[in-house]
Amino acid sequence: MENGHDNRLGFLITDAGRLCGRLFDERAKARLGLTRAQSRVLAYLSWYGETNQARLAETLEISPISLTRLLDRMTEGGWVVRAADANDRRAYCVQATRKARAALAQVLDVGDRVADEALTxxxxxxxxxxxxxxxxxxxxxxxxxxxxxxxxx
Structure with missing residues (x-):
């Protein structure tokens, strides 16, 4: 197998992921008004439930300040709520709202449709x-x- 950039595993996985992400972003914004990053937050919250904000940043592999900005926008949009962590008064827990839980099926549907296109x-x-x-x-x-x-x- 030739080792040009088109045949390198890391490049192919990253590039395919980038293209899937861009298509998901376009579709999710048009259908739900959500970005890919916001959709990831909703998905993780639905799978793992309420979580500490620092743990969520680690799980999503984004900086805490980036997550704070993202959650600020999501709070304004009614997608999440933050409350003081009962176990650590310096920390906040994040929880999906009813609006977010209702939209999750649509978020997953967008992902399924992107996957179907990728696997045509x-x-x-x-x-x-x-x-x-x-x-x-x-x-x-x-x-x-x-x-x-x-x-x-």
Missing amino acids: GFDAHERQMLIGLLHRIRANLAQALASCGTEQA
Whole structure:
């Protein structure tokens, strides 16, 4: 296999992710008025429930100040609420609102449609195989990070 930039795993995964993200951004903004970053916040809150703001920033791999700005906009839009953390008075917990929970199905639908477009021309077996291979890649990389003493994602 040629090792030009078009055949490098990291480049291909990153570029495919970038393009999926841009398409998701366009679709989510048009349909819901949400950005990709805001949609990620809603998805994580729906999967993990109310969470500490610092933990959310770590999970999303964004700086705490960037998350604060993002949450400011989301609070203004009625998507999330923040309250003092009962266990740490210096921290805040973030919770999705009823409006956000109602919109989650639409957010996921946008993601599903982007995935369908990305996988156009793939049959069901190829789709399953690709997903399985990506799971294996993720597991291999998580194991490599763990052996370096780095936390897993």
